[in-house]
Amino acid sequence: xxxxxxxxxxxxxxxxxxxxxxxxxxxxxxxxxxxxxxxxxxxxxxxxxxxxxxxxxxxxxxxxxxxxxxxxxxxxxxxxxxxxxxxxxxxxxxxxxxxxxxxxxxxxxxxxxxxxxxx
Numbered sequence: 001x002x003x004x005x006x007x008x009x010x011x012x013x014x015x016x017x018x019x020x021x022x023x024x025x026x027x028x029x030x031x032x033x034x035x036x037x038x039x040x041x042x043x044x045x046x047x048x049x050x051x052x053x054x055x056x057x058x059x060x061x062x063x064x065x066x067x068x069x070x071x072x073x074x075x076x077x078x079x080x081x082x083x084x085x086x087x088x089x090x091x092x093x094x095x096x097x098x099x100x101x102x103x104x105x106x107x108x109x110x111x112x113x114x115x116x117x118x119x
């Protein structure tokens with residue numbers, strides 16, 4: 001890679017863009033429509049506010065509100081959180097890799113330019 005630092009910069013920028021897009025589009029997993037509807041009904045019966053009802057689209061929240069026992073709720077919430085964490089880790093890895101590759105490419109490119117001027 002010492003011969004073509006521009007390639008490192010391009011790959012780094014692509015990784016940065018992909019990682020950034022994953023971070024911006026990622027979020028809590030969506031609940032299935034049946035569970036979300038049951039959550040809305042449960043919260044409407046409890047006279048909950050609209051902001052609480054709007055959270056029924058998230059898997060972890062819907063599972064907590066519709067659970068019949070604590071064990072089932074804990075498993076559903078844990079599964080939703082693990083899926084969200086995995087996506088976040090991949091996005092952060094791509095951002096870090098992109099930063100390292102782009103910075104390394106710039107360092108090599110500027111280093112080569114300085115050697116050409118001093119020789």
